[in-house]
Amino acid sequence: MFDWKWDFAFEILPRLLWATLNTLMAAGAGYAIAVVLGLVLALAQRTPIRALTAVVREAVEFIRSTPLVLQIFFVFYVGPQFGLRLSPWTAGMIAIGLHYAAYLSEVYRGGIESVPKGQWEACTALSLSTRDTYARIIIPQALPPALAGMGNYLVGIFKDTPMLSVIGVAELMHTANAIGSEHYRFLEPITMVGVIFLMISLPAAGLVRLFETWVRRKLGMIR
Amino acid sequence: MKDLHDLSHYPLKLEGPDRPMVSFRNVTKRYGDLVVLDGLNLDVAEGEMVSIIGPSGSGKTTVLRMLMLETIQGGVIYVDGQPLSHMDRGGMLVPATPRHLRAGREQIGMCFQHFNLFPHMTALGNCMEGPVQVLGMSKQAARERAEDLLEMVGMIDKRDEHPARLSGGQQQRVAIARALAMRPKVLLLDEVTSALDPEVIGEVTGVIKKLVEKYRLTIMMVTHQMGFAADISDRVCFFYDGRIEEQGAPADLFSNPQKERTQQFLSAVKSAD
Numbered sequence: 001m002f003d004w005k006w007d008f009a010f011e012i013l014p015r016l017l018w019a020t021l022n023t024l025m026a027a028g029a030g031y032a033i034a035v036v037l038g039l040v041l042a043l044a045q046r047t048p049i050r051a052l053t054a055v056v057r058e059a060v061e062f063i064r065s066t067p068l069v070l071q072i073f074f075v076f077y078v079g080p081q082f083g084l085r086l087s088p089w090t091a092g093m094i095a096i097g098l099h100y101a102a103y104l105s106e107v108y109r110g111g112i113e114s115v116p117k118g119q120w121e122a123c124t125a126l127s128l129s130t131r132d133t134y135a136r137i138i139i140p141q142a143l144p145p146a147l148a149g150m151g152n153y154l155v156g157i158f159k160d161t162p163m164l165s166v167i168g169v170a171e172l173m174h175t176a177n178a179i180g181s182e183h184y185r186f187l188e189p190i191t192m193v194g195v196i197f198l199m200i201s202l203p204a205a206g207l208v209r210l211f212e213t214w215v216r217r218k219l220g221m222i223r
Numbered sequence: 224m225k226d227l228h229d230l231s232h233y234p235l236k237l238e239g240p241d242r243p244m245v246s247f248r249n250v251t252k253r254y255g256d257l258v259v260l261d262g263l264n265l266d267v268a269e270g271e272m273v274s275i276i277g278p279s280g281s282g283k284t285t286v287l288r289m290l291m292l293e294t295i296q297g298g299v300i301y302v303d304g305q306p307l308s309h310m311d312r313g314g315m316l317v318p319a320t321p322r323h324l325r326a327g328r329e330q331i332g333m334c335f336q337h338f339n340l341f342p343h344m345t346a347l348g349n350c351m352e353g354p355v356q357v358l359g360m361s362k363q364a365a366r367e368r369a370e371d372l373l374e375m376v377g378m379i380d381k382r383d384e385h386p387a388r389l390s391g392g393q394q395q396r397v398a399i400a401r402a403l404a405m406r407p408k409v410l411l412l413d414e415v416t417s418a419l420d421p422e423v424i425g426e427v428t429g430v431i432k433k434l435v436e437k438y439r440l441t442i443m444m445v446t447h448q449m450g451f452a453a454d455i456s457d458r459v460c461f462f463y464d465g466r467i468e469e470q471g472a473p474a475d476l477f478s479n480p481q482k483e484r485t486q487q488f489l490s491a492v493k494s495a496d
Binding site: 116124125 | 291325326332337340341357387401405
């Protein structure tokens, strides 16, 4: 019943590790997009331009309320109908980056709202420009409370990369599936994918917590 | 309501050697339907120390906030002769743009009840932020200015500490140094001793006293400390219900108040002490 073959496992290991690299690249690139775009979405909701705020707010709600896999399909398969012909990688990065940007924008929003009103007033009293107010005073203080949420979504985006397999991005899940189909054996590749995800996710969560403490100390927020 | 927005009878600027440093001309402040200040007229001369007292909800803090943080719904505010709340557009006063407001407010400094120091910067960093980012000073010059001011408020030894490691009195003294680093023409003090433990109030009032007596800075101070206001003010304004009910030299106002509401307020404060 349980017929695990070590030699087969070792044989496919290099291929899976190679695919792990792709998974990490996909997660890293998607997260980089999400971190930057999320900030743009969060700040766009704080402008005095009502129409812009409302549109961005609705877009964020829309993205958060629909499944990631649907968005990946949409960008990759529906995009060409609008003249947007993208490689699986590019389409995948756009979809997953946009999806997590919507979530991260909420994390940023919470962080920014946690900064006391007096800090804004102090910035006004010093005549700081809007840009300096955000870049030098508000965002550094919004960061520590946002870091826990940002870390969760870093692990989240990593765990969601298998969704990219549906459009043929050769990440871990896609590769494991291919190996299974070639050899008619799924036990080893799928199990190994699970172990690889676990071995990366667990330390990552710990590292995020360490980083959080380090940032707080760096900013002088804890003694 | 039309005449409220007709600004043609306000001067484009105030001139002459006797012009006030700060001038409120018929200023109205509303939050929605709630009128907080109604037709306020108040002039503060250069080098004058004006204390603003009154019961809570009388609009006294709003007087300071209109100079620094908020817009007004009627009248004009002038700082050093130039309109702050409005600006001159081809010989007409029009409501100030955010840029004009920010430029005008560079001449004003403000300290708050809860200090509002930047927690991620040291005492020195707090005092250098405005000069470097807003005035465009070099770090070296800003550091020297900040150190001089921290010396003046007696906080030079703590220059590298973050606010979390400072007591309330120490934080407020750093906050005063931070405001002064912008070389303001007017300093606004909004209940700066109200959040302090009684034993450290003296270190903050000592600094304010120095600013008044040694530097002749123009100061508007909202306070609950009648003794301190009486001690250092040139003039005390008693606010009641969005208006100045009574004002005068502290000796007159505190020992011989004319209006009934002033008498009631002062005796209530006295019995609470």
